[in-house]
Each structure stands twice: as structure tokens, then as C-alpha cells.
Amino acid sequence: MRYIRPQSIEDAAGLLAHSAGTAAILAGGSDLLVRMKGGFIEPDLIVDIKAIDGLGEIKETAEGFSIGAAVSCAVLGENTTLKRAWPGVVEAARLIGSKQVQGRCTIVGNLCNASPAADSVPALVAAGARASIVGPAGRRTIAVEAVPTGPGKTSLAKGEIIEVLLLDKRTPNSGDAYLRFIPRTEMDIAVVSAGVNLALDEQGAVRSARVALGAAAPTVLLVEEAAEALIGSVLDEATLERLAQACSAACRPIDDKRGTIEFRRKVAGVLAKRAAITAYKRAGEK
Numbered sequence: 001m002r003y004i005r006p007q008s009i010e011d012a013a014g015l016l017a018h019s020a021g022t023a024a025i026l027a028g029g030s031d032l033l034v035r036m037k038g039g040f041i042e043p044d045l046i047v048d049i050k051a052i053d054g055l056g057e058i059k060e061t062a063e064g065f066s067i068g069a070a071v072s073c074a075v076l077g078e079n080t081t082l083k084r085a086w087p088g089v090v091e092a093a094r095l096i097g098s099k100q101v102q103g104r105c106t107i108v109g110n111l112c113n114a115s116p117a118a119d120s121v122p123a124l125v126a127a128g129a130r131a132s133i134v135g136p137a138g139r140r141t142i143a144v145e146a147v148p149t150g151p152g153k154t155s156l157a158k159g160e161i162i163e164v165l166l167l168d169k170r171t172p173n174s175g176d177a178y179l180r181f182i183p184r185t186e187m188d189i190a191v192v193s194a195g196v197n198l199a200l201d202e203q204g205a206v207r208s209a210r211v212a213l214g215a216a217a218p219t220v221l222l223v224e225e226a227a228e229a230l231i232g233s234v235l236d237e238a239t240l241e242r243l244a245q246a247c248s249a250a251c252r253p254i255d256d257k258r259g260t261i262e263f264r265r266k267v268a269g270v271l272a273k274r275a276a277i278t279a280y281k282r283a284g285e286k
């Protein structure tokens, strides 16, 4: 097994593209090393991306935020400007694992591990985040929801690396929120989860919205009917009920020891409602 720590993203992409056997990208390693230790994978090549220039930085630009692929969730959570702009994204990232895991794990690793229950992904999808990718064919930018294609699978081609995640500049009177259900208080995988991002008009009615559900299907669901239920409303009880129904109807969850299909459907609606209420409150404060 070869371990390489390149200094540039182009070198990293080149190494991955020309590797003969199996190759893996190492960010925080909180998924990769667990899988290696468990004997599920044994890569011939490991490309550690943490020494690549700029990948450990969060940048605020005129367009919004650019979050490097090696930024740990602990560092992300300490960025007050990002937290003020995108509280839902940051609260989702901060739910991952424990203090120790937070010091290593990244939201890009969370996305690329492609677990349907990954915590940061519904919040990123609701936020309309985009992934900027570098690979043998150059650069491309895609919506975050286009990265995972199924449990443990992504749309990334051989040699492709996500360099940064992009979040738009927060518009006035808008807010986001993320909630998950777990049977204990922390250190557990979401049984079901919901991310809501919305913007209000001057009268306080919802102008635009995005609602995403986690652990409700093989990949995160962006529920357009749920967003439509919110648009034009001031989040009255009837609207929240329509939102919950749209979310429950969109779910295609599995039935396992952690939750039945019926339970997941019901809780998806409840969490979406609660996340919408928090996002609406946050939008009113900005």
C-alpha cells in the first residue's frame, strides 16, 4: 500500500487517475480508516489531501463561501461568519460524531462516503450548495445532490476530487435549519432527518424554499412538493400540515431495527415542520 501526501490538487488528481489498483482519497479518515480497519477495503494507493494548499480554508467571497475539502467540522463550527450566514449547514456538520471525530471529519468526506443518513448532506442540499471538482478532464461544478448516486456510490469519475463546496451569499430575510431523529442524545446515525432553507418577502411570506430529507431513501431527497407547500405562506398550521404530508409521501425509507417505514415516514414530516419553523424564525431575524 502506498501513502502519498501531495501538495497540489493537480498532483493528487494525476496520482488517482493513473493509479493501477484501487485508490482512495483520505481527508479526515473517519469513514475510510474505519472501513480499512474492518477489512472492507484495502486500497493500493491512499492520497492524503490535507497538505494541499488552500484545502484547509474557508473563504468568504463576493458570491458567498468556499469551504475547502480538508476543513474539519470542528473548524467549520468555529467560523462565526459562516455560522451566522448558514446556521443549518453548520448545525448539521456539528452533529457528526463526537469531539474527537469532529477534529478530523469533513463535510466533503461526509458527502462522498454517500451514506443515505449522512448528517451534513440534507442541510447542504437544502442550502443549494455546489461541489467544485478537479479531475483529469479539468474542473466542473455540480449540485451537491448530484454527488451521491446510491449508498456508498458517487458520480465522481476516476481521478476526480472535490476541491471545495460553494455556498451562496445569504440573501436578506432568509434562514436554514437541520434536525435529525436518533434514539439517544448523540453519537448515533440519523434514523431520519430534515433540512429546510427558506427566504421571506417583505410581508414575511415565504418567497422561496428548499426542503431535503435524509435517511428517507437511498440518497437524500429534495422534496419539491414540500417547498411548494411553503411558498406564499406565513407558516400557518395548515401550511405546516401540507409540508409534513408532502415529506411523508416522498419518503422511500427502509424498514430496519432502527425504525420502521411507517415511523420514518411520520417522523420525516414532524422534523420538516420543526426545521421549517426554526428556519422561518431565523429568516425573520436577519
Ligand SMILES: Cc1cc2nc3c(=O)[nH]c(=O)nc-3n(C[C@H](O)[C@H](O)[C@H](O)COP(=O)(O)OP(=O)(O)OC[C@H]3O[C@@H](n4cnc5c(N)ncnc54)[C@H](O)[C@@H]3O)c2cc1C
Pocket: 024, 025, 026, 027, 028, 029, 030, 031, 032, 033, 034, 049, 069, 095, 096, 097, 098, 101, 104, 105, 106, 107, 108, 109, 110, 111, 112, 113, 117, 118, 119, 120, 156, 160, 161, 162, 163, 187, 188, 189, 190
Ligand atoms: C465514531 C463515529 C461517529 C460518527 N458519527 C456520525 C454522525 O453522527 N453523522 C454522520 O453523518 N456521520 C458520522 N460518522 C461518519 C463520518 O465521521 C463522516 O461521514 C465524516 O464526515 C467523513 O469525513 P472524513 O473527512 O473523515 O472522510 P474520509 O473518511 O477521509 O473519507 C470518506 C470518503 O469520502 C472520500 N473523500 C474524502 N474527501 C474527498 C474529496 N475531497 N473528494 C472526493 N472524495 C473524497 C474518501 O475517499 C472516502 O471514500 C461517524 C464516524 C465515526 C467513526
